[in-house]
Amino acid sequence: MxxxxxxxxxxxxxxxxxxxxxxxxxxxxxxxxxxxxxxxxxxxxxxxxxxxxxxxxxxxxxxxxxxxxxxxxxxxxxxxxxxxxxxxxxxxxxxxxxxxxxxxxxxxxxxxxxxxxxxxxxxxxxxxxxxxxxxxxxxxxVFLRDDEELTEEVRQEVVEPLFPLSADHIRVEVSEGVVTLSGWTDGTDLAPVAERLARAVEGVVDVRCLLSPVSVRNDNG
Known part of the structure; x- marks a missing residue:
């Protein structure tokens, strides 16, 4: 759901x-x-x-x-x-x-x-x-939800909407209900928001947020 x-x-x-x-x-x-x-x-x-x-x-x-x-x-x-x-x-x-x-x-x-x-x-x-x-x-x-299901929900409901430009550069890993977010984000520091939203997913035990904001650069400049 x-x-x-x-x-x-x-x-x-x-x-x-x-x-x-x-x-x-x-x-x-x-x-x-x-x-x-x-x-x-x-x-x-x-x-x-x-x-x-x-x-x-x-x-x-x-x-x-x-x-x-x-x-x-x-x-x-x-x-x-x-x-x-x-x-x-x-x-x-x-x-x-x-x-x-x-x-x-x-x-x-x-x-x-x-x-x-x-x-x-x-x-x-x-x-x-x-x-x-x-x-x-x-x-x-809810804590019986498997890690694969949690991984999919965090990616679809948290990562992709928050980081449309850099979703492919963000890794979502879930082990025993603990979510780890790693990689870089597209300029705006939304890492705290991502952590809060991931923590709100039913069945998540804890969240480790290792996201790093990086400014989007113009390759021609």
Whole structure:
């Protein structure tokens, strides 16, 4: 997919496992165990995502099982105590759900995960209906792109547009996802731009820029 970033829709898991608002506690645990996931979207009606129930949400029941919280704990952890007493997905879930759209870039999804401290994001359409799930592991799939594919994309989408007069004098080498740009450019010092654009190509691990700007000379002068 040359010329545009890879999107969440390219790497997400479709047909994601989910539970309804009224799913019992034990059914939620069973679904997580069966499908080997750490969180499940909670759906309502025709498939609208209203929340997410995670292992962390479920563990409050175990944490407070043998305890008698004092007033300070009750005041500071009111929401956690409420989840400890929950018996359905709707009572256990974190809401509203942190979601992402299929056309979001992988960088955008990664930032959401990092800022909100979540490992998986429900992917929703324009009206909030579940389309799939994207996980941290899904975002890392771009780094499985082979070196030959990366070489072609960097040359076609970075080198040739930036350096139309000297593209043939620029060498693009990729080894284990690390891009090396070497050779000379046609007068204008666009090497920093080339480095930035190459680094933005999905799947690139790092960039080594060895480009040297050389003024274009008039052979007759």
């Amino acid at each position: 040359h010329g545009s970033p890879h999107t969440v829709g390219d790497v997400m898991t479709r047909g994601a496992v989910a539970v309804g608002r009224d799913a019992p506690f034990k059914d939620v645990v069973s679904s997580m165990d069966q499908w080997q996931v750490s969180a499940l979207p909670v759906l309502e009606g025709d498939g609208r995502v209203i929340g997410v129930v995670s292992e962390a949400d479920l563990l409050f029941k175990e944490e407070f099982r043998d305890s008698d919280p004092d007033r300070f704990v009750q005041r500071e952890r009111l929401a956690d105590l409420a989840k400890a007493g929950g018996v359905t997905a709707g009572e256990l879930m974190s809401a509203p759900a942190v979601t992402v759209h299929a056309d979001a870039t992988l960088a955008e999804a990664a930032r959401i995960m990092a800022r909100r401290g979540v490992k998986r994001l429900p992917v929703v359409d324009g009206v909030g209906l579940l389309s799939g799930i994207v996980s941290r592991a899904d975002l890392l799939k």
